[in-house]
Amino acid sequence: TINIHASLLPAYRGAAPVNWAIMHGAESTGVSTFFIERGLDTGDILMMQSLSIEPDETAAELEHRLAELGASVILETLDGLEKGLIHAVAQPQTGVSLAPSLTRENGHINWDMPSKEIHNLVRGTMPWPGAWTHLGDHRVKIHRTLLTDYASGVLGPGEIGPSETNRLLIGTKDHLLEILELQREGKSKTSGRDFLHALHLPVAFC
Incomplete structure (x- = not known):
């Protein structure tokens, strides 16, 4: 069975390969066709094809592109097998990594991390479980972020920058991270700028 x-x-064996690739900051991924055996995604490889991961691409967006790529690769695989042009090869023993199913806790943001790791977490957990944080007693889901070159400076991890910037800038371990879209629990999704101007500063995510 194929x-x-x-x-x-053998990278990212398991249920959530797209999510973990983005969360780990991978710059490329792809699809593999292989023979099923008893192990988890361990069967002999038939075909592989790669593509680049865009810097701001979410898991949902990447999954769509991989589905299109996969449709063509599976057809090529079947055609190649029928014509005797493809021969299975064993997976290498090096480069093995696992991609287990995500849980809600995988989306919890630790603002003490570097901004790029948080950005990758937001991208990789979209649409589920989604990246989330707390503002006071309320859970806030972070839908989309943007990396900046600005050092966090006086802003501590999770602290929100001044409203005069018209940008929802958050302190992290190294650089400020801009939140473009977010959603307070029980509310509609909103832009970072509109969310910022509704706040009574100073406040911080945690």
């Missing part, structure tokens, strides 16, 4: 997996095996 299967298809949304990674370049």
Whole structure:
């Protein structure tokens, strides 16, 4: 039996390869066709094809592109097998990594991390479980962020920058991270700028 997996095996074996690739900051991924065996995504490889991951691409967006790529690769695999042009090869023993199913806790933001790691977390957990944080007693889901070159400076991790910037800038371990879209629990999604102007500063995410 033939299967298809949304990674370049043996990397990211498991249920959530797209999410973990983005969360780990991978710059490329792809699809693999392989023979199913007893192990988790361990069967002999038939075909692989790679593509680049865009710097701000979310898991949902990447999954869509991989689905299109996978449709063509599975057809090529079946055609190649029928014509005797493809021969399976064993997966290498090096480069093995796992991509287990995500839980809600995987989306919890630790603002003490570097801004790029938080940005990748937001991208990689979209649409589920989604990246989230707390503002007071309320959970806030972060939908989209943007990296900046500004050092966090006087802003501590999770602290929100002044409203005069018209940008929702948050302190992290190294650089300010801009939140473009977010959603307070029980409310509609809003822009970072509108959310900022509704706040009574100073406040911080935690």
